[in-house]
Amino acid sequence: xxxxxxxxxxxxxxxxxxxxxxxxxxxxxxxxxxxxxxxxxxxxxxxxxxxxxxxxxxxxxxxxxxxxxxxxxxxxxxxxxxxxxxxxxxxxxxxxxxxxxxxxxxxxxxxxxxxxxxxxxxxxxxxxxxxxxxxxxxxxxxxxxxxxxxxxxxxxxxxxxxxxxxxxxxxxxxxxxxxxxxxxxxxxxxxxxxxxxxxxxxxxxxxxxxxxxxxxxxxxxxxxxxxxxxxxxxxxxxxxxxxxxxxxxxxxxxxxxxxxxxxxxxxxxxxxxxxxxxxxxxxxxxxxxxxxxxxxxxxxxxxxxxxxxxxxxxxxxxxxxxxxxxxxxxxxxxxxxxxxxxxxxxxxxxxxxxxxxxxxxxxxxxxxxxxxxxxxxxxxxxxxxxxxxxxxxxxxxxxxxxxxxxx
Amino acid sequence: xxxxxxxxxxxxxxxxxxxxxxxxxxxxxxxxxxxxxxxxxxxxxxxxxxxxxxxxxxxxxxxxxxxxxxxxxxxxxxxxxxxxxxxxxxxxxxxxxxxxxxxxxxxxxxxxxxxxxxxxxxxxxxxxxxxxxxxxxxxxxxxxxxxxxxxxxxxxxxxxxxxxxxxxxxxxxxxxxxxxxxxxxxxxxxxxxxxxxxxxxxxxxxxxxxxxxxxxxxxxxxxxx
Numbered sequence: 001x002x003x004x005x006x007x008x009x010x011x012x013x014x015x016x017x018x019x020x021x022x023x024x025x026x027x028x029x030x031x032x033x034x035x036x037x038x039x040x041x042x043x044x045x046x047x048x049x050x051x052x053x054x055x056x057x058x059x060x061x062x063x064x065x066x067x068x069x070x071x072x073x074x075x076x077x078x079x080x081x082x083x084x085x086x087x088x089x090x091x092x093x094x095x096x097x098x099x100x101x102x103x104x105x106x107x108x109x110x111x112x113x114x115x116x117x118x119x120x121x122x123x124x125x126x127x128x129x130x131x132x133x134x135x136x137x138x139x140x141x142x143x144x145x146x147x148x149x150x151x152x153x154x155x156x157x158x159x160x161x162x163x164x165x166x167x168x169x170x171x172x173x174x175x176x177x178x179x180x181x182x183x184x185x186x187x188x189x190x191x192x193x194x195x196x197x198x199x200x201x202x203x204x205x206x207x208x209x210x211x212x213x214x215x216x217x218x219x220x221x222x223x224x225x226x227x228x229x230x231x232x233x234x235x236x237x238x239x240x241x242x243x244x245x246x247x248x249x250x251x252x253x254x255x256x257x258x259x260x261x262x263x264x265x266x267x268x269x270x271x272x273x274x275x276x277x278x279x280x281x282x283x284x285x286x287x288x289x290x291x292x293x294x295x296x297x298x299x300x301x302x303x304x305x306x307x308x309x310x311x312x313x314x315x316x317x318x319x320x321x322x323x324x325x326x327x328x329x330x331x332x333x334x335x336x337x338x339x340x341x342x343x344x345x346x347x348x349x350x351x352x353x354x355x356x357x358x359x360x361x362x363x364x365x366x367x368x369x370x371x372x373x374x375x376x377x378x379x380x381x382x383x384x385x386x387x388x389x390x391x392x393x394x395x396x397x398x399x400x401x402x403x404x405x406x407x
Numbered sequence: 408x409x410x411x412x413x414x415x416x417x418x419x420x421x422x423x424x425x426x427x428x429x430x431x432x433x434x435x436x437x438x439x440x441x442x443x444x445x446x447x448x449x450x451x452x453x454x455x456x457x458x459x460x461x462x463x464x465x466x467x468x469x470x471x472x473x474x475x476x477x478x479x480x481x482x483x484x485x486x487x488x489x490x491x492x493x494x495x496x497x498x499x500x501x502x503x504x505x506x507x508x509x510x511x512x513x514x515x516x517x518x519x520x521x522x523x524x525x526x527x528x529x530x531x532x533x534x535x536x537x538x539x540x541x542x543x544x545x546x547x548x549x550x551x552x553x554x555x556x557x558x559x560x561x562x563x564x565x566x567x568x569x570x571x572x573x574x575x576x577x578x579x580x581x582x583x584x585x586x587x588x589x590x591x592x593x594x595x596x597x598x599x600x601x602x603x604x605x606x607x608x609x610x611x612x613x614x615x616x617x618x619x620x621x622x623x624x625x626x627x628x629x630x631x632x
Binding site for chain 1: 490516562
């Protein structure tokens, strides 16, 4: 009966209900699209940065991150890999062996980071094979791919040779001469100055250890929360390992996103203020003009709680109708622009497009289709509806049926 | 039985106080058909509101079937009204978004009655007030007389001990008044429901078996016919 009365009251004042629903819809429509574009851009940014080198989640031997030495490496067996693969949200895993080394060509030397990789597995996580400037991403043992910055520094290219000299595992000396198989542009100025790639076996030979790895890189399912993966990994891994997300390994990316997202939240807040005042206006009028009716209902025996229930249901129906409409309209738009991303040149001009390409970002912004966006904002509207209902609740609790029926 | 003991209701206590009900002590026995009469401002409606627990008296007591309702809390009195007192108002006061049937049924729903008993009782009441055919009409689709008959049916829905009617015929034409009084009279005689009216209407006064006259909040006359 509460639902029936509430629904019919909404229908009784069709125009006002329509205006309220429209205001909720319009604000949420803008909020969802704005946040979907923002988060889509962030996802792309994270994807570009994280998938170009790091992983969404990384596992190292405990203490490796603070002291990145081969002595803090780990031995990975198939059981461990199977356990990690079984964790919900984990899509791909790959091992790496990373070590620092001195690079020498002729009279020149410089520092670099050697990445021992498994070529076929690596392509499930990173897109290095697509970033080759010369040569191919097809390494044989004792061949090396060098980053663009190193090639430029030494003035070397494909088929040239370089010498690596560094420290091996547990105090061993590491040295070797390697022919260059190709040059890669990692689309990141810092990584381009230091990046070297060899097969896992070649690097293990170089550091004189057959079994060690320094990283297990995890690729996750789209939109799956990496923090949840870390939490689940914590349940199956011992204290011998440390698990870190990209937010810890690349904190500057998260800081950039947080700062930029704050702008979007301020905009959303302004829209919320408009919605809340619109809804409050409706509830205020609804309460004031129906005092007489409330007085009647209380006098014939309806409890104040039930009466408040009617108003609460009315407020929730009004707000949720707007919310539902906004989700129904915006979600197909988000899906469309996820499949057909917006060209950043249209939004920011041609200069931005070129700059982004140079930085390794694709100059398109796909909209996020994550349900977190519409659901979280719907929840905010729902909470506001409950808060707005405090006004009629107070009015009803103080209502004197005799006085209200004299109006 | 309803008993009022030294009932006083003062509005605006202090400088500009108005004694709407002034030391009224009386008893309404079960099955009475009573008209409370008096000029405008004599305190009829306030007296009825205090008896029905809609208004809180400044002092004195209202005792219904040995229960001192003036001592009830806000929630208790609402529950008591729901189960024991039927109200009929001058302006009908039906819920505009509900049909005649739903207005009546709502009372039983509030009482927690099951669907079957609600339906049976609603149909019975609609037949009693002669509106079964119009059960699905909303108040705006009914005449004033028909709305007041629905209001009477609604007041009876909870099977109350008594019905308080505040100027129930004030907005009705002669035939509607006569029709309504016939229904109330029949209910009073057949089902022994106690009716207390506040009224100016001579037609109601003529049908009443007891007439209590109020002036300046005091009973100045009490005639049993």
